[in-house]
Amino acid sequence: MTTISYAQAIRDALAEEMRRDKKVFILGEDVGKFGGAFKVTKGLLDEFGPERVRDTPLSENAIIGAATGVAVMGYRPVAEIMYMDFLHECSDQLVNHLPKMHFMTGGKLTAPVVIRTQYSLGRNTGAQHSQFFPSFYMNTPGIMVATPSTPADAKGLLKAAIRGSNPVLFVECAALYGRHGEVPEGDYVIPFGKADIKRPGNDATVVAVSRMVGEALLAADALASEGISIEVIDPRTLVPLDTDTILSSVKKTARLITAEDSCSTCGVGAEVVARVTERAMDYLEGVERIACPDIPAPFSPPLQKAYMPGKDTIVTAVKKLMS
Amino acid sequence: MLEEEVVELFKQGLIPGLAHPYIGQEAVAAGVCAALGEGDLVVSNHRGHGHSVAKGVPERAILSELMGKDAGMCLGLGGSMHSTDLQAGIIFSTAIVGGGIPLAVGVALALQMDKKTNCVVCFFGDGATNTGAFHEALNLAAVWKLPVVFVCENNHYAVSVPVSKSTSASIAQRGQAYGIPGLFANGMNVLDVYAVALEAISRAKKGEGPTLVECETYRYKGHGVYDSGLDYRTQQEVDDWMKRDPIQAFERKLTEEKLATVEELDAIRSKVKSRLAEAVAFAKDRPYPPNDLLAKFVWA
Numbered sequence: 001m002t003t004i005s006y007a008q009a010i011r012d013a014l015a016e017e018m019r020r021d022k023k024v025f026i027l028g029e030d031v032g033k034f035g036g037a038f039k040v041t042k043g044l045l046d047e048f049g050p051e052r053v054r055d056t057p058l059s060e061n062a063i064i065g066a067a068t069g070v071a072v073m074g075y076r077p078v079a080e081i082m083y084m085d086f087l088h089e090c091s092d093q094l095v096n097h098l099p100k101m102h103f104m105t106g107g108k109l110t111a112p113v114v115i116r117t118q119y120s121l122g123r124n125t126g127a128q129h130s131q132f133f134p135s136f137y138m139n140t141p142g143i144m145v146a147t148p149s150t151p152a153d154a155k156g157l158l159k160a161a162i163r164g165s166n167p168v169l170f171v172e173c174a175a176l177y178g179r180h181g182e183v184p185e186g187d188y189v190i191p192f193g194k195a196d197i198k199r200p201g202n203d204a205t206v207v208a209v210s211r212m213v214g215e216a217l218l219a220a221d222a223l224a225s226e227g228i229s230i231e232v233i234d235p236r237t238l239v240p241l242d243t244d245t246i247l248s249s250v251k252k253t254a255r256l257i258t259a260e261d262s263c264s265t266c267g268v269g270a271e272v273v274a275r276v277t278e279r280a281m282d283y284l285e286g287v288e289r290i291a292c293p294d295i296p297a298p299f300s301p302p303l304q305k306a307y308m309p310g311k312d313t314i315v316t317a318v319k320k321l322m323s
Numbered sequence: 324m325l326e327e328e329v330v331e332l333f334k335q336g337l338i339p340g341l342a343h344p345y346i347g348q349e350a351v352a353a354g355v356c357a358a359l360g361e362g363d364l365v366v367s368n369h370r371g372h373g374h375s376v377a378k379g380v381p382e383r384a385i386l387s388e389l390m391g392k393d394a395g396m397c398l399g400l401g402g403s404m405h406s407t408d409l410q411a412g413i414i415f416s417t418a419i420v421g422g423g424i425p426l427a428v429g430v431a432l433a434l435q436m437d438k439k440t441n442c443v444v445c446f447f448g449d450g451a452t453n454t455g456a457f458h459e460a461l462n463l464a465a466v467w468k469l470p471v472v473f474v475c476e477n478n479h480y481a482v483s484v485p486v487s488k489s490t491s492a493s494i495a496q497r498g499q500a501y502g503i504p505g506l507f508a509n510g511m512n513v514l515d516v517y518a519v520a521l522e523a524i525s526r527a528k529k530g531e532g533p534t535l536v537e538c539e540t541y542r543y544k545g546h547g548v549y550d551s552g553l554d555y556r557t558q559q560e561v562d563d564w565m566k567r568d569p570i571q572a573f574e575r576k577l578t579e580e581k582l583a584t585v586e587e588l589d590a591i592r593s594k595v596k597s598r599l600a601e602a603v604a605f606a607k608d609r610p611y612p613p614n615d616l617l618a619k620f621v622w623a
Contacts, residue, residue, distance in 0.1 A: 025436075051436065057466060062425040062459035069366075069429020072414065075436070092456065096419050097426065103620045105407040105415065106398030110623040141621050165623035 001184060007040050007177040009151035010116070013158040014041065014078065016187065018048055021076065024162055025052040027063060028080030028116075037082045038118060038177055060089035064115065068098045068167075071111040076162055081117040084171060085131045098167045099142025114161045118172040121261045121297060122211070124304055130297035132210070132261040134171055134238050135268050143167045144192055145238040149213035151181040153236055156190030163189065173210045173261075193240035197249070201229035204255035204318050207246055207272050208232060212259040212290070212309065219314035230257075230318055238268055243275050250276050254285040255321045259314055264291035288317040324595055325376055326544075328603055329389060333548040337607065338389045342403040345373030347543035350569035351476050352377035354508070354516025355444055355536075358524050359412070364434075364443040366427040367416035369404040370476070370542075374446055378411040382602035392609035399612045400620065414443070420481075421454030423447060424473065428460045431469035431533075442470040442527035444520075450481030452494050461535065465501040468532040472523040475535065476510065478542040483555035498535035510540030511569045514576075541567075 004012070018024045025048075026041060032055040035042025045053040056063050060081055067077040081087055087094055094115070101111040119132040137145050144166055148154035154172065161168035198213055199220050208216040216232045223230055231249050235241055250256050256276055258269030269289040276284065290309045298304055326344040333342055345352070348370070356365070356377035367374040375385050380396060388395025389403050396408050404418035414430055417423040427445035434441050451457055452475055464471050475494050479486050486494075498505025504526070508519035516538055523534035541564040545552030552561065577583040 057459070057462055059459035059463055061456050062428060062463045065422070065425020065456065065460065066429035066432055066463060069414075069426040069431075070433045070436075071429070073430055073433030073437075075433055092419055092422055093425060097417065097422055101415070102623045104397060104401045104405045105620075106395075106400045107620040107623070108397065108407045108409060109415065112623075 001182040003180050004151055004183050005177065006151045006154050006172070006179050006181070007038065009155040009183055010040050010158055010172065011042070011044070013155045015044060015047065017159055017162045018044070018052060023074060024076045024078065025054065026078050026080065027054040027056050027067060029056055029058055029082055031055060031080050036080060038174060040177070041080065060086050061093050064090040064093035064098060064113070067113045067115070068093060068101060068111050071113045072101060072109040076112050078114045078116060078162060081115055083129050084117045084119040084133070085128050087117060095140050099140055103142060110165050111167055112165050114158070114168045114170055116170045116172065118174045119261065120174040122175045122304070122308060124299060124301055126299040127296035132171070133263070134169070134209070135262060135266055135271060137169050138238050138241070138268070138271060143169055143239065145169045145171065146192065146236065147171045147210045147238060148236060149176065149210050149234050151179070152183045153190060153196065153234070155183055156188050157192070157236060160189040160192055164192070171210065175211050179214070190236065192237040193242055195233050195235045195242035195245040197231060197245070198234050199230070199232040201231035201253070203228050203253055204230045204257055204321055205246065205249040205253045206230050206232050206257045206259055206314060206318070208234060209238070209260040209268050211261055215309070215311045216259055216314055218311040219318065222311065222315050223318055228318060228322060241271070243279070246272060246276060247280050250280050251283045254283055256284065257288045257290060257314065257317050257321070259290040259309060261308070262291050263294045264289060265294050267291045286321040288321060290314060290317055324599055325382055325385065326372060328386070328599055329372065330544065330548055332390070332603070338403070338548070339391060340402055342389060342548045343370040343546065344542065344544040344548060345370055347564065348476055348478060348510065348540045349373060350513040350516050350573070351474065351510045351538045351540055352446070354513045355474055355520040357517050358520040359444065360441070362439065362441040363524070364412050364414050364430055364441065366414050366423045366430060366443060366445040367406055368423055368447050368451070369416070369418045369420070370448065371404065371406050371416040371446070374416070375406045375408065375411070375413055378408070378413050380406065380408045380411045380413060382599055383605045384408065386602050386606035387609050390606050391611060392606055393612040394606070394609045398616060400616065421447060421451035421456040424451065424456050424460040425463070427471055428464045428469060431464060431471035432467065434470050435467070440528050442472060442524055444472045444474055444524070446474050446476060448481065449475060449477040449479065449486050449490060449494060451475070452497060453489060461497070461501045461503070461533070464533040465503045468530065470527040470530070471533045472520065472527055473533060473535045474520070475537045477537050477539050480542070480546070480555065482546045493537065495535060495537035503533050503535060505535045505537065508536060508538045510538030511567045511572065513569055513573050
């Protein structure tokens with residue numbers, strides 16, 4: 001094991017995959033000399049050159065369209081979209097084209113495009129640079145969605161995404177880029193659709209996504225001191241979603257809490273709760289959904305603090321269900 | 324001739340959903356595709372049956388797809404607006420106006436990175452030139468000097484709105500904004516289209532970058548099979564354009580210049596007619612796809 005940052009883990013995954021397969025290349029805004037807005041691709045231009053680390057114009061729709069076109073021709077592009085909010089700039093390619101290429105052509109084309117993006121909630125970037133809305137793509141068949149919460153997961157999932165045959169939306173979290181964690185030595189992949197139990201427990205199941213995984217682990221520490229044990233499950237990929245692991249946990253704990261940085265309505269939690277309710281209703285004693293309110297992200301730091309869920313929100317929700 | 328069958332089959336309820344006839348625009352697909360060589364590719368659009376025919380996709384596969392039958396080129400999963408036949412060089416057709424243009428840029432990028440001397444032609448209508456995708460894609464293709472030819476089939480109407488009310492300056496002129504040639508072709512004259520397309524295609528293959536080609540043409544029918552086409556234009560206007568019919572004009576030229584006889588042309592026509600009759604019968608006879616096809620190609 002080595003200890004590296006979440007950003008470094010992603011950079012390592014990109015570099016290793018580009019060394020392994022000449023068909024893998026990067027395109028996006030500022031990904032070259034600048035190394036990306038979050039410096040994730042820093043240094044890759046020096047090793048791989050401008051043909052494989054391609055700065056693009058500020059044209060998100062053309063970036064994803066071109067990535068799709070080049071992918072159906074046998075390449076494995078990794079496109080960077082600077083902020084998740086900007087995915088709406090390329091929605092036509094991202095929703096109407098890319099996930100449907102294989103389907104609409106009766107399987108004649110495959111489009112193994114990986115789209116790396118990040119959400120910045122918690123960094124006071126306002127309503128148009130903070131949004132996290134992965135459930136939108138859970139409702140778009142044909143594209144897989146990964147939301148890694150640790151350096152090890154980020155590296156293993158990104159490698160799996162690049163090697164796979166399907167389009168993948170890979171949603172990173174800016175607040176995590178500087179976080180360090182242990183990463184296995186050598187080459188490894190983490191399969192999609194396999195949740196990770198980040199901490200086992202018996203009293204409540206917390207299904208946490210991205211940044212909220214860390215918050216849930218902090219909550220688990222706080223609750224442990226009060227004799228309450230929670231099980232923290234990180235689905236790691238939302239499409240496919242490992243419902244079985246969640247169900248097994250809920251059957252054990254009888255209490256389900258979901259935690260995410262999305263707005264609440266139709267968020268990831270809504271889907272998780274629906275699936276568990278359909279299949280394990282008799283086991284359930286209580287459910288809580290933790291998310292941002294259905295309000296755009298505010299700028300002013302105190303307002304942002306009031307807006308974001310965190311460790312304390314989880315602690316409160318668990319105690320409510322336990323009482 | 325295929326489109327006349329399509330209109331008839333739609334009336335009979337055998338083609339469900341949407342279909343957008345190409346009648347009147349034949350010179351564009353025929354002229355451009357004649358200028359393509361082996362290994363060259365096409366990205367098509369919602370009005371794409373003509374492109375498929377010009378690239379040699381078997382009529383059986385086209386008509387089966389339109390009827391939603393299992394022998395369709397996309398197994399009945401695509402429909403009228405989605406054609407893919409890799410053998411014929413039709414990569415993809417999109418039903419989103421303008422959506423194919425960035426995609427074609429990606430196809431061209433692959434050709435360039437593979438160091439091939441082939442090119443890709445992207446067909447779209449006048450309406451598409453007012454989408455953001457058009458402008459983003461032309462700029463990107465120009466910046467990267469990609470081997471792509473953007474062929475705008477200006478048939479004068481985006482559904483019902485005339486170009487004069489929707490589009491500033493001429494479409495060909497828009498090439499200048501991206502530092503690429505913007506050429507104009509008479510889209511009712513197959514030889515003119517061929518000559519202009521050849522120039523653009525040669526340029527792309529020589530590594531000199533993209534070209535925008537505007538072909539001025541006209542669709543005789545409505546926007547789709549459900550549209551008379553006469554709510555927003557007069558019968559007189561349609562009749563005037565039909566007098567310039569590209570097929571008739573080309574046949575006249577062939578006979579006048581003694582390159583073909585009327586009998587030879589009639590023989591070709593009846594050959595196509597019987598091939599189409601066979602294709603229609605074939606498509607009618609084919610079964611619909613089984614329900615297990617539904618989930619088969621969501622994931623690769």
